[in-house]
Amino acid sequence: xxxxxxxxxxxxxxxxxxxxxxxxxxxxxxxxxxxxxxxxxxxxxxxxxxxxxxxxxxxxxxxxxxxxxxxxxxxxxxxxxxxxxxxxxxxxxxxxxxxxxxxxxxxxxxxxxxxxxxxxxxxxxxxxxxxxxxxxxxxxxxxxxxxxxxxxxxxxxxxxxxxxxxxxxxxxxxxxxxxxxxxxxxxxxxxxxxxxxxxxxxxxxxxxxxxxxxxxxxxxxxxxxxx
Amino acid sequence: xxxxxxxxxxxxxxxxxxxxxxxxxxxxxxxxxxxxxxxxxxxxxxxxxxxxxxxxxxxxxxxxxxxxxxxxxxxxxxxxxxxxxxxxxxxxxxxxxxxxxxxxxxxxxxxxxxxxxxxxxxxxxxxxxxxxxxxxxxxxxxxxxxxxxxxxxxxxxxxxxxxxxxxxxxxxxxxxxxxxxxxxxxxxxxxxxxxxxxxxxxxxxxxxxxxxxxxxxxxxxxxxxxx
Amino acid sequence: xxxxxxxxxxxxxxxxxxxxxxxxxxxxxxxxxxxxxxxxxxxxxxxxxxxxxxxxxxxxxxxxxxxxxxxxxxxxxxxxxxxxxxxxxxxxxxxxxxxxxxxxxxxxxxxxxxxxxxxxxxxxxxxxxxxxxxxxxxxxxxxxxxxxxxxxxxxxxxxxxxxxxxxxxxxxxxxxxxxxxxxxxxxxxxxxxxxxxxxxxxxxxxxxxxxxxxxxxxxxxxxx
Numbered sequence: 001x002x003x004x005x006x007x008x009x010x011x012x013x014x015x016x017x018x019x020x021x022x023x024x025x026x027x028x029x030x031x032x033x034x035x036x037x038x039x040x041x042x043x044x045x046x047x048x049x050x051x052x053x054x055x056x057x058x059x060x061x062x063x064x065x066x067x068x069x070x071x072x073x074x075x076x077x078x079x080x081x082x083x084x085x086x087x088x089x090x091x092x093x094x095x096x097x098x099x100x101x102x103x104x105x106x107x108x109x110x111x112x113x114x115x116x117x118x119x120x121x122x123x124x125x126x127x128x129x130x131x132x133x134x135x136x137x138x139x140x141x142x143x144x145x146x147x148x149x150x151x152x153x154x155x156x157x158x159x160x161x162x163x164x165x166x167x168x169x170x171x172x173x174x175x176x177x178x179x180x181x182x183x184x185x186x187x188x189x190x191x192x193x194x195x196x197x198x199x200x201x202x203x204x205x206x207x208x209x210x211x212x213x214x215x216x217x218x219x220x221x222x223x224x225x226x227x
Numbered sequence: 228x229x230x231x232x233x234x235x236x237x238x239x240x241x242x243x244x245x246x247x248x249x250x251x252x253x254x255x256x257x258x259x260x261x262x263x264x265x266x267x268x269x270x271x272x273x274x275x276x277x278x279x280x281x282x283x284x285x286x287x288x289x290x291x292x293x294x295x296x297x298x299x300x301x302x303x304x305x306x307x308x309x310x311x312x313x314x315x316x317x318x319x320x321x322x323x324x325x326x327x328x329x330x331x332x333x334x335x336x337x338x339x340x341x342x343x344x345x346x347x348x349x350x351x352x353x354x355x356x357x358x359x360x361x362x363x364x365x366x367x368x369x370x371x372x373x374x375x376x377x378x379x380x381x382x383x384x385x386x387x388x389x390x391x392x393x394x395x396x397x398x399x400x401x402x403x404x405x406x407x408x409x410x411x412x413x414x415x416x417x418x419x420x421x422x423x424x425x426x427x428x429x430x431x432x433x434x435x436x437x438x439x440x441x442x443x444x445x446x447x448x449x450x451x452x453x454x
Numbered sequence: 455x456x457x458x459x460x461x462x463x464x465x466x467x468x469x470x471x472x473x474x475x476x477x478x479x480x481x482x483x484x485x486x487x488x489x490x491x492x493x494x495x496x497x498x499x500x501x502x503x504x505x506x507x508x509x510x511x512x513x514x515x516x517x518x519x520x521x522x523x524x525x526x527x528x529x530x531x532x533x534x535x536x537x538x539x540x541x542x543x544x545x546x547x548x549x550x551x552x553x554x555x556x557x558x559x560x561x562x563x564x565x566x567x568x569x570x571x572x573x574x575x576x577x578x579x580x581x582x583x584x585x586x587x588x589x590x591x592x593x594x595x596x597x598x599x600x601x602x603x604x605x606x607x608x609x610x611x612x613x614x615x616x617x618x619x620x621x622x623x624x625x626x627x628x629x630x631x632x633x634x635x636x637x638x639x640x641x642x643x644x645x646x647x648x649x650x651x652x653x654x655x656x657x658x659x660x661x662x663x664x665x666x667x668x669x670x671x672x673x674x675x676x677x678x
Contacts, residue, residue, distance in 0.1 A: 065673075120626035127622060134612035135246055135289075136677040143609070143670050147602075147627055150662050154630040154655065161651050162633060218250050283542050286678055305544040316539035318467075318530060320474050332463040333543040335456050377539065 005201065012198050015191035019184070027184040033101050040181075043093040045189040046086045047115055049196050053083035054118060054148075061145035064138060070211070073138040076145060077129065078203045080122050082196055087119040102169045109170045113159045114152075121148040234297060236261040236385060236416045237282055241291035244277050244440075251277040253440035254291070259418075261384075264411040266427050267420045269437035275420040276312075278437070279387050282418065283310045296385060306334060309383035313390045315374045319363025323349055323373045324356050327380050334381040348376040353402055368399030375403055379410075386410060386417040392426055400426055424449055460545045464553035471530060472561070478526070479561075486519040486565045487572065494576040504577040509640030512573055513632065517599065519565045521624075524603035525617050527554055532611065537675075547672035555604040555667075562596055582645030591642070591649065594656040595635035598663070602627060605667040609674050631659045 023041035030037035060076040063069060094112050095105045106112070125148065129141050177185070237259040244252040252274045259265060267275045280286040281293055284301030296304035310316075317326045327345040336344055349356040352372040362373055371391060378386060388407065392400040400423070408430035411417050419427060424434065428449050436444040472479060493511055531537040540550060573579065581588065603624055610619040638652035 117626060117629050120629075124622050124626050128609075128613065128619070131613040131615055131619060133614050134677045136287075136612075139673060139677050140609055140612060143673060144623065146670070147663070147666060150666055151627045151630065154659055154662070158630040158633040158655055161655075162637065165637075165647065214248060217248055218245055285538055285541055287676070302544070305542060308542060310538070310542045312535065312538065314535040314538075316536055317534055318471065318536060319534065320471050320530075321467075325470075329463055329467050330539060330543065332459055333540065333545040335459075335544065381543075 012194040019188040019191040022184045039097045041188045045192045046089040049192045050086035053079040058149040061142035064142045090115045107168045238294040242288045243290040245289045263432040264417045266431045267435045273437040274440040307384040309378035309386045311378040311388045317362045348380045352376045368396040388419045392423045460549035468557045489515045490572045505643040509636045513635045520562045527607040547675045551671040558600045583642035598631035
């Protein structure tokens, strides 16, 4: 397992380096926006990775509700945490891009708003996990994740319709994409997925270890009681 | 009669209950037959309340199995259980009869029977059913007795009482002890968790001694039994 | 049969208890009034502008009033641990939830009924679109807040910092409903667009989350 980790770490480092190079050097300069546009290669793949992680969280939460499997619970926790991190990247790179290009800090475009709402839902998910005093926290968290998943299509449609009534600049480009930019985008996406996997895996092991420590402490007090 | 005495009313197999790092129950394995009055004793933190709540279905064991009235799924047996704890489990702003009428409806007592059963229960604890004073204004002894009446309104086969005599005047305590013994005489099974075992010394069939989340002894007399 | 009996009995009991502690109701009514007045001081537009923002103002004001009401949904059950008495009984969880949600709905609707004429007066509101449609919007919107609010109020019982957990859990999930309420109200006040999509969204929201709450409430109730 240690070896698998090292291989993945090296692979991730290579992918990230290459993708960074591709984004900064190889990709053609955008016509109207210039070099600022290159932040697009961080902004969009982060969003994709965040959504993927939240999807995994949803699946893991459903599995937990049905099977009460500890593994599923840990996967849910881990993907929520890392997902929030990637969401934060999207929410920060968005305004950084928008400001020099359009002169505004924020726009209620579909992707950005959806990301914001997901960020809010999952931060509340993490707060629930932290503040819960119940012995069945994983179950409550799974319920919240399911509510969040049910909310997503409703959020999507409400923002989509709102946008048709109040058009505004779309951060991330609405039109067609130059294929030379397309592959840089995908390369960054793959690199970010590798990074997400690496972080999730590490966090997963950490959580498993922490829970094992708790178990051991409980076992120890059990032994003490027997003496 | 022979039937109820052959099947045990509560069977616990390796019941463990953990609250975070604290193990309240560390493997309780025991069988309890019907029609007896059991007194559960032990220091604070011994697990008495947790065991009672697990029998009532209010707490779920982390490990192990508990069978109540022949069923592992406690929901099925709830109509036959009466539970009382130190908080009164009553609405302070309503009178005794109003409280009991509400709870009677939760137990599917037919509408025509509700008033009669409630009056009976209140009279059996030597309180006045026509007293309109809200329960919040009762003395502690009266409140405990009304709480017991609530536990009796559905004429349960299994009575679970947690510290019924605490902070209660001597007369109320003696009344409740007699009532509890009378229930046992009518074939009910009663578990009483208390620090004041003397109240039930004459009536109890068995004393269950708990320590550090386990049953350490079971005796039929109070004197010289622990350890 | 028992289902309806329990729902009705619980609702009747709650209404009776609310009525007896009238000081709590009065305090909340006064709070709603204060909210309207504060908003009116904070946002003082001409009649033309007011139609465009009134939708948002009114619903945010309703939201604040609703949170105060929702936070005490289970207050009486917590005192003296009455919730244990309910759990120990054979009564199923769903009637309890329905009774609480409907009770909250009645209460919040009463608060809204008080606040609305005040808003109309202060902002000189007169809908340019079909005004009667504001009634179903109010019902759908209020139910959206109340159904999830009652559910998360129960979930907050299992947390520390209970009173802040409720809005924290409720607000993010309520965003589509809020968009629905505000935009449909604005559409009718200004008469410029049709509220049809937003009303449909509110219906979808209410159906989805009422179902989810009914299915998952027992899980939350039993998570000690």
